[in-house]
Amino acid sequence: MTPSPTLALRRLALALLAGGVASAAMAAEEKPLWEAGMGVATVSFPAYRGSDQRQAFVLPTPYFVYRGQFLKADKDGVRAELLDADRVKVTLSGALSPPAYSRDIHVREGMPDLRANFEVGPQLNLTLWQSDNQRQELKLLLPLRAAFTLERSPKSIGWVFHPKANVDFGGIPGLSGWNAGMQLGPLFGDSKQHQYFYGVDAANATLNRPAYQAKGGFAGMQYVLGVSKRYDKTWVGAFLRYDSLRGAAFADSPLVRTRNYVAGGIAVSWILGESAERVLVDD
Template sequence: MAQQPFPALCRLALALLAGCASFAASAAEEKPLWEAGMGVATVSFPAYRGSDQRQAFVLPTPYFVYRGEFLKADKDGVRAQLFDADRVKVTVSGALSPPAYSRDIKVREGMPDLRANFEVGPQVNLTLWESDNRRQELKLLLPLRAAFTLERSPRSIGWVFHPKFNVDFGGIPGLTGWNAGMQLGPLLGDGKQHQYFYGVDSANATVNRPAYQAKGGFAGMQYVLGVSKRYDKTWVGAFLRYDSLRGATFADSPLVRTRNYVAGGVAVSWILGESAERVLVND
């Protein structure tokens, strides 16, 4: 298992917590402007999409929610809200991925490491349907993000587009207080993005790892199921993600060792402080 730098793990945990928390919807109510706390999470996933080697971590996770008019850090992640209408929202959002060290990945032995990377760009959220109490809803999320390595001198590694349907159930029958949701949709990326993860240049080619030039386009499908519950001062959540690389433009890369895999994680956070100021939210 690759040894990950502690700061990168914290950033990864925040992204996972935001992903789990996104499956918790409720009717409009007054809540603190901000909440802060600490928690712990355990996650397991491949070294990169298509890898047959896994990474698993148990790590501390900061918990922070901010419900401002413009800047928000809540169930939908950390973002700046640029436009808000009844059924259309435009935000700036981001994503994070941990590094993967080639010395720990047999098929990448001798190749450059995959750096931790981040994505940032606009996202359009379209509400297609919602119940009267807003506890059940169907949204179409359209994030378009530029990707960069996370290092002292970041460099561009292309762009990604991940349109997906988001279904919030707002409650699990028979389990009071538990919320559930699901996301599903295709992933697409340009040639630069795919070459970074799946390309093999002539200098790194071997008998068992021939040179390969990755193309842009379809990058497979992703399905996520999440559950969460907020107690008075405690939040718990879990997610399960299934990825399929069947039909991906880079599926025949020698670095793709499996075309189907499952990732998952669980987390618990304790809310240690909150603001006296309250705001009306639909969260």
């Protein structure tokens, strides 16, 4: 249920726990059909939402932008646009989360590992407000995704719904060329999703880890702040994310060790090539 921090950084760039918030809409202009490059990112995040153990990585971050009419990979992630109107878009989008190994997480010792997992499903994007120059905008994003483990025989691990407000600022006053953005909203999951991350079967129960059956429903709040800047052939970006699990349906699970935490990361990417073909875009 936690998008990979790498994806969060890529959504800032192309835009994979911990969350596409740092780019601004621009007036229509011609840009390459595709751009590709390579970068590096450093991220810090919990093993899973509610874990009191953190992981920090330095990771390679491929940079890829594709501005096709149907398939797109940009500041809003990799997606297929099913409907594109002035104020309403319907896309097919996804998310990816890394594995968490129980041997490295004290509270999960002896339990099955949390597999890498992916989410896929439709997302409704509603533009609620946009400035005259299209450099600032407010959107409501409504993704509904089915989640599956990433393995040879993928297993369903429920559904996730994450409605959120998205605010883009096309330029930070006093900081030429820097863009900023914010996202905030609640998360919801069904009982199968919550049981996968927070349930404890009788076979894995101990004196300090009693059996627990997770319920579906509210899964806490998430707030993300991102900044980025595109130079000629270089992109830099950073994000900071705050999660609160207060009031979550699974907040009393013995696997929830903290109800508040911060994740973040920074990345640099170098654009190494682009297509000769140009397309008219407004991103």
